Amino acid sequence: MNVLVANLAGVKVEADGSVKHFIKAGSRWPMTIGKSRSVDYYPFPFWLAYTLAVLKRDTKADARGLDGVVLDLTGDELLKEIVARKPGLLVVELASLTLADDLAFLTQVKAATGCKVVVCGNYATVTHKELLAENDCLDFAVRGEYELAVRDLVLALMDGGDVSGVLGLAWKGPEGVVVNEARPLLADLDELPFPDRDDFPATIYPDFTLYSPCINILSSRGCPCGCVYCQERHVMYASPKYRARSAKSVVDEMQYCQERFGARQFYFDDQSFVVRKPHVMEICEEITRRGLKVPWTVMGDAMFVDREMLAAMAKAGCIGMKFGVESAEQSILKTIGKPLDLEKAKQVAKWCKELGIRTHATFCLGLPGETEETIRKSMAYMEEIEVDTAQVSKAVPYPGTPMYKWAQENGYLTTTDLSRFDGMGSSIISYPGLSAEDIDRWYAEFSRRVARKKVLKYLLEPGQSFSIMAEMVRRKGLASLLKSLYTFVRRAF
Ligand code: SF4
Structure with missing residues (x-):
């Protein structure tokens, strides 16, 4: 079974041609970062990356990760990637800020691939029942900490499909949404592998x-x-x-x-x-x-x-x-x-x-x-x-x-x-x-x-400032440093 763990699209092109960039999974405050890509702040999507690592360690699924935010992908670009990877299960977090767009996107994914979709994260935790009842594109939702619930879901799907024992999962039964018993918090964090930093590339999350x-x-x-x-x-x-x-x-x-x-x-x-x-x-x-x-x-x-x-x-x-x-x-x-x-x-x-x-x-x-x-x-x-x-x-x-x-x-x-x-x-x-x-x-x-x-x-404190600026030039180039300084001085005075 192919499983794709993804942070959904980070870029939206509006009807009038304007562009918005977002921060989603990994952030405590999902937000719009403006018209251009941010190079100074991309939170690492820990829960997605831990989930992927657990899937790679504990299942025989072919599990991969993809971050549409840090890679700055539009919905169209991300859809192309997902279709090419032919997932049987797509694991995503939903952010309330981009909910309508993300649900429309998942409808497109479903139509193009027929894959099952499991939604996780804060918003899915709060609204799992309504999300499943109201959206044909969604198959499962997980409440709370989700790494082991997604693993158990994948194991159940690969073993005949009975998901009724997967703690923390909500799913669509013949008579409506079924909410399984809650999953207790992970007692020992050392049981988790290190988060996956290959598909969620270690070095690009400042x-x-x-x-x-x-x-x-x-x-x-x-x-x-x-x-x-x-x-x-x-x-x-x-x-x-x-x-x-x-x-x-x-x-x-x-x-x-x-x-x-x-x-x-x-x-x-x-x-x-x-x-x-x-x-x-x-x-x-x-x-x-x-x-x-x-x-x-x-x-x-x-x-x-x-x-x-x-x-x-x-x-x-x-x-x-x-x-x-x-x-x-x-x-x-x-x-x-x-x-x-x-x-x-x-x-x-x-x-x-x-x-x-x-x-x-x-x-x-x-x-x-x-x-x-x-x-x-x-x-x-x-x-x-x-x-x-x-x-x-x-x-x-x-x-x-x-x-x-x-x-x-x-x-x-x-x-x-x-x-x-x-x-x-x-x-x-x-x-x-x-x-x-x-x-x-x-x-x-x-x-x-x-x-x-x-x-x-x-x-x-010019001494300390100089070393910070030198590092910024190394990372982003002189033009970018001058632009940031200009922006700051303008904003300040
Ligand atoms: S409850 Fe949340 S916001 Fe408050 S100190 Fe703890 S982590 Fe920070």
């Missing part, structure tokens, strides 16, 4: 990249916090349970990637790398013990981390940490379920600076309780905190999250059109006293200040 090729890696899954907008916490894993891989397995993977793909940097795209101190300390010790000299960056947080942990990370090669602040209003943080102490976050930024760890802080506008006053407070805090760079986004209440339910019940959503649930689009939330237009206006101002902070940083 994220928090200072040295290229930068290879993405996961050391854990889950997060004990409860942020109301977080899809991984409330939809995909639907649990506060934190699970960590062993240090040996993580460092084995780093060594493998260095030898096989020439990694010059790693990026740990965990929900947060620093949740459990012993896990972090063991990885750092193992890296140091093996003498692995490749620098790495992490998605971390400023809640669970302490100075001792950061010092060990810096010693083991950590050169950068992203962390979420989201709002500088403590009551908003409490409401959204993020136990961040704003003073500690400032301290964490200082510790990182002392230890040579670059920092990137994220902010989010339009969370429950937001007012013009709280936005001003967050902007001032962003300017004050000693991070190297920052980013701001608009809150998007994705289906299945508590924030979606809350916004819907209170009438705060300005639309139910899923194509507008876009991390980079106009705000779709409007509160009494703070309209969607207000949020968009403040977002523009906040973004200007974020850009200004970056430009000032470059000017004030």
Whole structure:
């Protein structure tokens, strides 16, 4: 049986000839990245890549992967590829943002190949029943973590087709949609093979990249916090349970990637790398013990981390940490379920600076309780905190999250059109006293200040900036660097 695991098309040509590029599987905030391809941010589609690796290891299916996003394929181009590969089963994630286009595309695939289609990911988890009931092009849907469910589905299809025992699966029975028993979360992450980086090519997914090729890696899954907008916490894993891989397995993977793909940097795209101190300390010790000299960056947080942990990370090669602040209003943080102490976050930024760890802080506008006053407070805090760079986004209440339910019940959503649930689009939330237009206006101002902070940083620390720019020239060429600088300076002033 041929199985194709795919991230669907990343490019859409509109009726008027304009072009849109998207980020889909792998991103916490599926979004439009604009009119041209992004070269600085392509999240690695971990769940798809792990699924492919599991299929290659555990089944006799001829399993292949294809990423229509990072390869920048239009629907027509992707269709041609899929038809040529003649899959018996197509495994995809659905993103709410491009749902209508993706379903139309899957209808074309079905007509052209007759293959069975299984949909996975956050959106399919929330709406599996409706998706199957309303779309002839879909055959199966998986709820939650899906690597082993897809494996068991393939094994069942290759062994007569009885899928009634596949945990986590929803399927079409003779009398309608059947939803099998839920699948428990994977108890031991070390049971998974390394994600497939051949068909999802290891070296072409930049994220928090200072040295290229930068290879993405996961050391854990889950997060004990409860942020109301977080899809991984409330939809995909639907649990506060934190699970960590062993240090040996993580460092084995780093060594493998260095030898096989020439990694010059790693990026740990965990929900947060620093949740459990012993896990972090063991990885750092193992890296140091093996003498692995490749620098790495992490998605971390400023809640669970302490100075001792950061010092060990810096010693083991950590050169950068992203962390979420989201709002500088403590009551908003409490409401959204993020136990961040704003003073500690400032301290964490200082510790990182002392230890040579670059920092990137994220902010989010339009969370429950937001007012013009709280936005001003967050902007001032962003300017004050000693991070190297920052980013701001608009809150998007994705289906299945508590924030979606809350916004819907209170009438705060300005639309139910899923194509507008876009991390980079106009705000779709409007509160009494703070309209969607207000949020968009403040977002523009906040973004200007974020850009200004970056430009000032470059000017004030020319030594560090020079090495970053030299690496950018190496990766993307001088013309591209000058264009980015021009864009930033224009945005900033
Ligand atoms: S801290 Fe991050 S990963 Fe954890 S629940 Fe909040 S948004 Fe999700």
